[in-house]
Amino acid sequence: MPGWLGDNIVTIVNGVSFGLLLYLLAVGLSIMYGMLGVLNLAHGALYLIGGYVAVVIVAGDMSWTTFLLALTVAALAGGLGGAGLALATRPVSKRGRMHEALLTLGVALAATTLLTVFFGGEPRSVPVPEVLSGSVDLLGHDYPVYRLAVIVLGLLIALGVELLLEHTSLGATVRAIVADRDMAQALGIDVRKVYIGVFSAGSALAMVCGVLGSPILGVGPGVDGQVLLIALVVVVVGGLGSARGALFSAVPIGIVQNVGTALVPPARTIPAVRRDDDPAGVAAAGPRPRQGAGGLMKNVLGAVTSVVLVGLPFVADTYAIATITQIVTYSLLALSLLLMMGHAGMPSLGQAGFFGVGGYTAGLVAMHWTSNAVLVLLSAVLAATAVAAGTGWLLVRSKHSYLIMLTLAIGEILSFVAIAWVSVTGGSDGLANVPYFTLAPADLSIPGQVYWFVLVVAAVIVLVLRQLLRSPFGRSVRGIRDNEQRMRALGYRTRVYKFAVLCVAGAISGAAGALWVTQTHYISPGDMGFLASAFALLAVVIGGVHSMWGVTLGAAVIILVQNLLPEDLQGAGPLVLGLVLVLAVYLLPNGIASVRVRT
Structure with missing residues (x-):
């Protein structure tokens, strides 16, 4: 068939099949959030587990019975896993939805790391069942029967979900809980049972989707993050709690994804996210914990700590100095997230994107303009501020779950630019061989002097930020965090304050x-992706969302786990950090800073 449609029919139908896979992944996620208020960040890990179920069961046997067995095992395992997640999130549900999301994030980190340990880091392929291994003529093109089968099965499941939700008493119960959970509970509906049932069904669909998608997308580390990000976009665009909206958004997004991949093969296509307000609120900041011991003790401890930090290069070896320099630098990234979450009530899953902008700017300025450390640092700050300002106008108009989705999307877009702009950034290989920065009379090729430079910059930033938070501006920001409508009624331009934050x-x-590049002389897209943002968020959770010294301890945990694990366990860092996150959510809901020592 001549014309544009004939030339692109394969890409379009591939997009439809991918979109229906996204629907299977997103519909459970959507209903979970719409009904239960749980943002399940382990949904991508469930998909990946389903893929590995196919790897284990199908192996070299391409019979349809083996593939059907894989689907059955995935559905049963997903149902049990979903019930387990539902029970795990119940104890923290009263603390706020952010704690539930963080708990599922910790589970996801641990699960995906275990999968990598067991199956290795290489991508795996799953054969198509023999009965579906042929091809048919599609407007003059050979098209795989398996992809058509995925489309048919996806439509049948969508039809089944629609009939279940719209034409059964169970569906009426689910819709009632989505519409008004409290009223449904007052009418005698056992919300707890429905809660577990929906979690189980959504998780089962995610693992079934992993089996179906494994012959198309393959199975391996990183696949879980990619499908989760796009599924979250489907959920937001389609509407939280809407199965029909998930279907009508998934197919167009699948087509856009495939067309984008065909046009720009080396990189990922990041679909746009709809802006909206969410009255439910995923990440409302909790009450601020009381301050600790008296000011005199704090001042004494602060003075002792300062003396120890300044004198460290005289007594520590090179490795210890480099590690502590990394901790100080990473603390600044966590501090920026603490400012947004703890003081402004604006959670972010894309903060590492601005970290990457600063790092790439510092490297490029040092390589092509000047290596003067002050000018390099100022250039990085200006570039990151400009990008934050350019995206801030959109972020300040969003709240809660939509804010999380938007920051996630912005972080991924920045990572996408770093991958695609090969001539400037080095692409996925990163920007290497950044020259030493200069700052006469200091020699920044010496680790001890790099440490002092980083320490001075960090101290200045902390002092300025402390004064800012103690000023009327800081008090106004906290007032907006606690009750934005009241502050707006009092005449405050709340969006201006949030934009400034x-x-x-x-x-x-x-x-x-920039300080990170000062030490490593290297920056890559991995330093600004979702995992990097998740680790920064973990540092804040460990330390406490209101404590500057707490996030420093959280950053130390992140760096030490990554640096001090034995060489044969280096890949297990995310597993340890995931378990730490789970324990922190359960045992230290307000972070290390909330711990009080009784005397």
């Missing part, structure tokens, strides 16, 4: 990125 946080992240 975003810019300040972006500047701090950019400075941290």
Whole structure:
């Protein structure tokens, strides 16, 4: 068939099949959030587990009975896993939805790391069942029968979900809980049972999707993050809690993804996210914990700590100095997130994007303009602030779950630019061989002097930020965090304050990125992706969302786990950090800073 449709029919139908896979993944996620308020960040890990179920069961046997067995095992295992997640999130549900999301994130980190340990880091392929291994003529093109079968099965499941939700008493119960959970509970509906049932069904669909998608997308580390990000976009665009909306958004997004991949093969296509307000609220900041011991003790401890930090290069070896320099730098990234979450009530899963902007800017300025450390640092701060300002106008108009989705999307877009702009950034290989920065009379090729430089910059940033938070501006920001409507009624331009917070946080992240490059002389897209943002968030959770010294301890945990694991366990870092996150959510809901020592 001549014309554009004939030339692109394969890409379009591939997009439809991919979109229906996204629907199977997103519909459970959507209903979970719409009904239960749980943002399940382990959904991508469930998909990946389903893929590995296919790897183990199908192996070299391409019979349809083996593939059907894989689907059955995945559905049963997904149902049990979903019930387990539902029970695990119940104890923390009263603390706020952010704790539930963080718990599932910790589970995801641990699960995906275990999969990598057991199956290795190489991508795996799953054969197509023999009965579906042929091809048919599609407008003059050979098209795989398996992909058509995925489309048919996806439509049948969508039809089944629609009939279940719209034409059965169980569906009416689910819709009632989505519409008004409290009223449904008052009417005698056992919300707890439905809660577990929906979690189980959504998780089962995710693992079935992993089996179906394994012959198309393959199975391996990183696949879980990619499908989760796009599934979250489907959920937001289609509407939280809407199965029909998930279907009508998944197919167009699948087509856009495939067309984008065909046009730009080396990189990922990041679909746009709809802006909206969410009254439910995923990440409302909790009450601020009481301050600790008296000011005199704090001052004494602060003075002792300062003396120890300044004198460290005289007594520590090179490795210890380099490690502590990394901790100080990473603390600044966590501090920018603490400013957004703890003081402004604006959670972010894309803060590492601004860290990467600062790092890349510092490297490029040092390589092509000047290696003067002050000018390099200022350039990085200005670039990260400009990017934060450019995206801030959109972020300040969003709240809660939509804010999380938007920051996630912005972080991924920045990572995408770093991958695609090969001539400037080095692409996926990163920017290497950044020259030593200069700062006469200091010699920044010596680790001890790099440490002092980083320590001085960090001290200045912390002092300025402390004064800012103690000022009327800081008090106004906390007032907006606690009750934005009241502050708006009092005449405060709340969006202006939130925009300023975003810019300040972006500047701090950019400075941290520049300081990181000062030490490593290298920056890559991996330093600004979702996992990097998740680790920064973990540092804040461990330390406490209101404590500057707490996030420093959290950053130390992140760096030490990554650096001090034995060589044969280096890949297990995310597993340890995931378990730490789970324990922190259960045992230290307000972080290390909330611990009080009784005397």
